[in-house]
Amino acid sequence: MRKSILLLLTLLILILQTGCWSRIELNDVAIVTASAIDLAQDGKYKLSVQILKMKMTKGMSEKGGSSENATLIISAKGDTIMDALNVLQKKIPRQIIFSHNRVILVGEKLARAGIAPAIDFFSRHREARGNSYLLTTRGEAVELLKAPPNFEIFTGEEMREEEKARMLDSASIRDFIYRLLEKGIEPTSSQMQVVPLSDPNGKPMKEEELGLGLVGVGIYRKDKLIGWMNRSEAECLLWLRNRMKNSVLTVAVPGKDQSSGKVSVQLIQAKTKFKSKISGEKIQFEVTVKMTGELFENTTKLSIKEINNLNSIQHALEKEIENRVTMTINKLQKQFKSDAIGFGSILHRQHKSDWNKKIAARWEEEFPNIEVNTKAAFKLTGTGRANESIVDEEELEK
Numbered sequence: 001m002r003k004s005i006l007l008l009l010t011l012l013i014l015i016l017q018t019g020c021w022s023r024i025e026l027n028d029v030a031i032v033t034a035s036a037i038d039l040a041q042d043g044k045y046k047l048s049v050q051i052l053k054m055k056m057t058k059g060m061s062e063k064g065g066s067s068e069n070a071t072l073i074i075s076a077k078g079d080t081i082m083d084a085l086n087v088l089q090k091k092i093p094r095q096i097i098f099s100h101n102r103v104i105l106v107g108e109k110l111a112r113a114g115i116a117p118a119i120d121f122f123s124r125h126r127e128a129r130g131n132s133y134l135l136t137t138r139g140e141a142v143e144l145l146k147a148p149p150n151f152e153i154f155t156g157e158e159m160r161e162e163e164k165a166r167m168l169d170s171a172s173i174r175d176f177i178y179r180l181l182e183k184g185i186e187p188t189s190s191q192m193q194v195v196p197l198s199d200p201n202g203k204p205m206k207e208e209e210l211g212l213g214l215v216g217v218g219i220y221r222k223d224k225l226i227g228w229m230n231r232s233e234a235e236c237l238l239w240l241r242n243r244m245k246n247s248v249l250t251v252a253v254p255g256k257d258q259s260s261g262k263v264s265v266q267l268i269q270a271k272t273k274f275k276s277k278i279s280g281e282k283i284q285f286e287v288t289v290k291m292t293g294e295l296f297e298n299t300t301k302l303s304i305k306e307i308n309n310l311n312s313i314q315h316a317l318e319k320e321i322e323n324r325v326t327m328t329i330n331k332l333q334k335q336f337k338s339d340a341i342g343f344g345s346i347l348h349r350q351h352k353s354d355w356n357k358k359i360a361a362r363w364e365e366e367f368p369n370i371e372v373n374t375k376a377a378f379k380l381t382g383t384g385r386a387n388e389s390i391v392d393e394e395e396l397e398k
Contacts, residue, residue, distance in 0.1 A: 028094055028095060029094055029095050029096075029097050030051045030052075030092055030094040030095065030096045030097065031051060031052045031097060031099075031100050032049045032050065032051055032096060032097065032098050032100065032101040033050050033051070033052050033071065033100060033101065033102070033103075033154055033155075033156035033157065034049070034050040034101065034102070034103040034104075034105065034145060034154075034155060034156030034159060035047065035048070035049050035050075035098075035101055035103070035104050035105065035122075036048040036049075036050075036104075036105040036106075036107070036140075036141035036142045036144065036145050037081065037104070037105070037106050037107065037110055037115075037118045037119075037141060038106075038107035038109065038110055038140050038141050038142060039107065039109045039110035039113055040077050042077075044077040044078060044079060044084075045077065045078055045079070045080065045081055045083075045084050045110075045118055046075055046076070046077050046084065046142070047075065047076060047077075047078065047081055047084035047085060047088065048073060048074070048075040048141070048142040048145055049073070049074060049075075049088065049096065049101075050071045050072070050073050050145045050154065050155060050156050051071060051072045051073075051074065051092075051096070052070065052071055052100075052154065053069065053070060053071060053072055070153050070154050071154045071155070071156075073142070073145050073146060074088055074091055074092065075088075075142060076088040076091065080117075080121070081118055081120075081121035081122075082121055085121075097127055098122075098125060098127040098128050098129075099127045099129070101127075101128065101129065101132055101156075102129065102131075102132050102133065102156065102157075102160045103132060103133050103135060103156050103159045103160055103163070104119070104122060104132050104133070104134050104135070104173060105135050105136075105137060105141035105142075105144055105145070105159075105192070106118070106119075106134065106135070106136050106137070106141055106189070107137060107139065107140045107141040107142075108136065108137065108138050108139060108225065109140075110141075111136050111218060111220075111224070111225035112224060112225045113224070114222075114223045114224045115223050115224075115225075116180065116222075116223035119134070119173060119176070119177070122173050123173060123177055128173070129173075130172060130173055130174035131172045131173075131174060132172060132173050133159070133160060133163040133170060133171070133172055133190070134171050134172060134173050134175075134176050134189045134190075135159065135163070135189060135190050135191070135192045136189045136190070136191055136192075136218035136225060137191060137192055137193060138191070138193060138228075143194070144159070144192060144193075144194065144212065147194050147210065147211075147212055148210070149212075150197075150211050155212070158212055159192060159212060162192070162212060162213070162214055163190060163192075163214070165245075165246070167214060167235075167245065167246060167247075168190055168214045168216070168217060168231065168234040168235065168238070169188055169190065169217050169234055169237045169238055169241065169243070170190050171187065171188055171189050171190065175187075176189060180222065180223055182345065183344060183345075183348070183360055183363065184339065184342060184343070184344020184345040184346075184347065184348050184355075184360070184363060185339060185340070185341075185342035185344060185345045186219070186220055186221055186222070186338045186339050186340045187220045187223070187340075188217045188218060188219055188220060188237070188340050189217065189218045189220070190214050190216075190217055190218075190234075191214065191215055191216040191217055191218050191228060192212060192213065192214055192215070193212075193213060193215050194210050194211070194212060194213075195210070195211060195212070195213040195215065196209060196210060196211075197209050197210060197211045214231075214234075215230070215231055216228050216229050216230045216231050216233070216234050217229050217233075217234040217237065219332070219336045219338050219340050220338065220340075221336070221337065221338045221364075226336045226337075226338055227335065227336055229328070229331070232324065233324075233327075233328045233331065235247055236324050236325055236327075236328040237328065237340065237341065238270075239270045239272060239289060239291075239321075239325065240272050240287070240289075240325065240328070240329075240341050241272075241341065241342075242270065242271060242272055244267060244269075244270040247267040247270075248264055248265065248266055248267065248296075249264070249265045249267055249291075249293065249317060249320065249321070250262055250263070250264045250265075251263060251316045251317055251319075251320045252316070253300050253302065253312060253313055253316045254312070260300065261298070261299035261300030261301065261302075262297075262299050262300070263295060263297060263298050263299070263300060263313055263316075263317075264295075264296055264297040265293040265294065265295055265296065265317060265380070266293055266294050266296050267291060267292075267293045268292045268293050268294060268381060269291065269292045270289065270290070270291045271289075271290045271291075272287065272288065272289045272290075273287075273288045273290075274286070274287055274343070274346045274350075275288070275350075276343075276346060276347050276350045276351060278347075278351055278354050282371070283347070283359075283366060283369075283370040283371070284370070284371045284372075284373070285343060285346075285370060285371070285372045285373070286373050286375070287325065287329075287372060287373065287374045287375070288374075288375050288376075288377070289321055289322075289325060289374070289375070289376045289377070290376075290377045290378075290379075291317075291321065291376070291377070291378050291379070292378070292379045292380075292381050293317075293378070293379075293380065293381065294380070294381055294382040294383070295313070295380055295382065295383045298383075304383045310380060313380065314378045314379065314380060317376075317378040318376040318377060318378045319376075321376035321378065322374050322375065322376045325374045325376070326372075326374050329341070329372050329374070333367065333368045333369075333370070333372075334368060337364070337367065337368050339363070339367045343367065343370065343372075344359075344360075344363045344367065347359065348360070
């Protein structure tokens with residue numbers, strides 16, 4: 001018993017005597033909240049970082065979360081990202097740390113030239129987080145860091161919250177690099193821009209009328225940006241990757257007396273299955289999309305009580321899904337020639353021997369020519385709190 005007590009006391013003394021020799025005090029660091037990488041005119045990398053002003057943190061909490069002057073944006077150029085960071089470090093007295101950097105923005109010029117050399121730094125640096133979101137933007141990335149936040153204290157956090165919602169296809173640094181190295185799938189990244197929050201009506205927008213928004217996705221071939229997909233097409237990519245979240249589908253439905261109206265459905269669940277077939281040199285895919293949703297708006301004259309009307313609505317939704325999926329896949333095949341969905345990866349899983357022997361080496365040439373047939377099935381799980389059409393009731397009163 002005595003020996004146990006002595007051993008415990010000895011361990012306690014050793015722990016108390018052990019110092020944190022490598023620790024850095026909070027008032028000695030510059031915390032990066034977001035980074036932006038651009039390609040300068042002279043071909044060098046331009047690294048811009050948004051740094052949280054620690055001396056302002058106390059004032060912000062006392063003033064109810066004011067964002068005024070909460071961050072500092074500094075930029076520097078270098079032959080590599082590390083080179084540019086070294087220049088940045090010499091501009092401020094505190095040590096720059098990336099452990100809280102959750103967003104990395106890439107400008108269009110750099111993205112089209114190839115971003116692999118630029119993001120190599122973030123894949124190796126000990127402080128850089130692999131789950132940091134990678135975003136692409138038209139124009140210079142640094143301009144987004146200058147945009148005023150509307151809902152958060154600083155811009156980097158607002159971008160992170162926007163991306164976390166996963167309204168569109170998102171990618172982290174880790175995801176992007178995985179797709180870059182994996183055969184049979186190409187990388188994508190969300191496209192973020194400064195967008196008007198109200199209708200400008202041709203007038204110059206005030207600063208408080210602007211915000212940050214996800215408007216689509218950037219499509220890559222290897223590490224080079226090929227082009228953009230709009231918001232509707234980007235949502236379709238989520239369906240095809242079984243990553244749908246908070247999506248709404250609106251379609252026109254023929255009504256009574258040759259009239260028509262529209263219905264809006266809140267999508268609840270989407271499940272996409274791929275079935276591949278190889279016949280000689282011909283590669284075929286059958287894509288089946290099954291969705292469920294709840295009817296939240298009906299501007300047709302159709303009564304939801306009638307089963308035939310429900311079937312008509314479901315059929316219209318199925319046709320819309322099939323059309324959107326077909327158009328999105330055609331755009332990837334014919335315009336971009338980029339397998340952003342991962343048909344190659346699916347073929348690898350389902351026909352491993354054929355893939356390894358004769359397809360993998362020439363997949364980039366094969367992908368634009370594969371035959372893809374799409375079929376959709378939609379099921380309404382609810383019709384909201386009303387069965388009859390309000391539009392129809394108004395017509396009857398007239």
